[in-house]
Amino acid sequence: xLGTLLDFVIAAMLVTGGAFALLGSIGLAKxxxxxxxxxxxxxxxxxxxxSALIASALWFSTRGAGVSLxxxxxxLFLVLTAPVxxxxxxxxxxxxxxxxxxxDAG
Amino acid sequence: xxEVAANLAIGMLALAMLLAAFRLWRGPDVLDRVLALDTxxxxxxxxxxxxxxxxxxxxxxxAALLIGLLxxxxxxxxxxxxxxxxxxx
Amino acid sequence: MNxxxxxxxxxxxxxxxxxxxxxxxxxxxxxLGAGIAVLLPLAIxxxxxELPRLGHPLVMLRLxxxxxxxIVVANLQVARRIxxxxxxxxxxxxxxxxxxxxxxxxxxLAGIVTLTPGTVSADLxxxxxxxxxxxxxxxxxARLVRTIKQRYEAPLRAIFP
Numbered sequence: 001x002l003g004t005l006l007d008f009v010i011a012a013m014l015v016t017g018g019a020f021a022l023l024g025s026i027g028l029a030k031x032x033x034x035x036x037x038x039x040x041x042x043x044x045x046x047x048x049x050x051s052a053l054i055a056s057a058l059w060f061s062t063r064g065a066g067v068s069l070x071x072x073x074x075x076l077f078l079v080l081t082a083p084v085x086x087x088x089x090x091x092x093x094x095x096x097x098x099x100x101x102x103x104d105a106g
Numbered sequence: 107x108x109e110v111a112a113n114l115a116i117g118m119l120a121l122a123m124l125l126a127a128f129r130l131w132r133g134p135d136v137l138d139r140v141l142a143l144d145t146x147x148x149x150x151x152x153x154x155x156x157x158x159x160x161x162x163x164x165x166x167x168x169a170a171l172l173i174g175l176l177x178x179x180x181x182x183x184x185x186x187x188x189x190x191x192x193x194x195x
Numbered sequence: 196m197n198x199x200x201x202x203x204x205x206x207x208x209x210x211x212x213x214x215x216x217x218x219x220x221x222x223x224x225x226x227l228g229a230g231i232a233v234l235l236p237l238a239i240x241x242x243x244x245e246l247p248r249l250g251h252p253l254v255m256l257r258l259x260x261x262x263x264x265x266i267v268v269a270n271l272q273v274a275r276r277i278x279x280x281x282x283x284x285x286x287x288x289x290x291x292x293x294x295x296x297x298x299x300x301x302x303x304l305a306g307i308v309t310l311t312p313g314t315v316s317a318d319l320x321x322x323x324x325x326x327x328x329x330x331x332x333x334x335x336x337a338r339l340v341r342t343i344k345q346r347y348e349a350p351l352r353a354i355f356p
């Protein structure tokens with residue numbers, strides 16, 4: 001009974017993860033403006049990869065080989081790095097736009 | 107049930123990577139391509155994690171960890187290069 | 196304590212990272228990880244910045260729970276926006292004036308803003324006085340600023356004095 005419930009949670013997490021990663025990419029492919037597209041990967045990172053990692057941690061923790069916690073490591077690492085890449089990209093884009101405006105004016 | 111769910115997730119992630127690849131091909135700007143690469147590596151990481159569950163093999167995880175580490179460095183290095191024309195300042 | 200472990204928190208994180216990378220709690224790895232956790236900070240200590248004295252573990256925990264909850268809720272909202280027509284979106288850059296002064300606190304706030312979908316922190320003004328946030332869809336800019344300040348900045352000000 002408990003096993004079935006756990007399987008259900010893992011299955012739900014896997015599908016959620018895939019769905020949100022897909023949504024992030026749909027945003028990336030669909031939107032017409034760079035800053036809007038920037039929102040896609042942050043979504044994919046947070047809920048998408050997050051859910052997949054929770055599913056993986058639950059799965060390997062219940063296979064009898066002891067608790068599997070190294071998924072936490074990736075989660076932590078992504079949480080620390082995703083905002084940095086997004087912000088660097090946004091800054092580079094703003095710089096590009098500013099240069100383009102100057103070129104237009106000059 | 108988990109097998110079906112994992113297959114479904116793998117399909118969605120593959121589609122997500124195709125869409126990111128479309129943006130990589132289409133551009134229009136260098137920054138869009140860097141962003142597409144960023145998305146591509148995050149999706150690949152998720153795909154490896156799901157594959158690890160599907161194949162019940164923890165080895166996939168090591169690859170996911172490596173992609174996570176290298177992808178970030180790549181994105182930031184590219185973004186900084188585009189921002190300043192130099193990576194280290 | 197202070198001579199051997201000048202950065203106790205860093206040592207703890209290093210130890211846990213080692214155990215996480217090897218995904219084990221085998222005694223040999225416990226010992227090896229502890230050795231690394233003690234020696235590495237001693238070796239690189241000169242290059243580390245002074246860490247602030249962090250307080251209020253309860254506030255930290257509450258902020259963590261708030262952020263995790265917001266990530267789920269905001270993801271669902273943004274999912275609808277992505278699937279809906281793009282013409283219905285009202286994207287905008289919003290300037291959030293900061294009362295937070297600690298650099299680490301500002302970095303944490305910027306990270307939280309980016310991780311909660313729908314908003315991405317794009318830049319920090321040169322004087323560090325305001326954060327430029329890009330919102331995928333915003334009806335009321337003043338309310339967005341208020342939300343960010345009350346939900347995230349206020350607890351961070353308590354944590355980073």
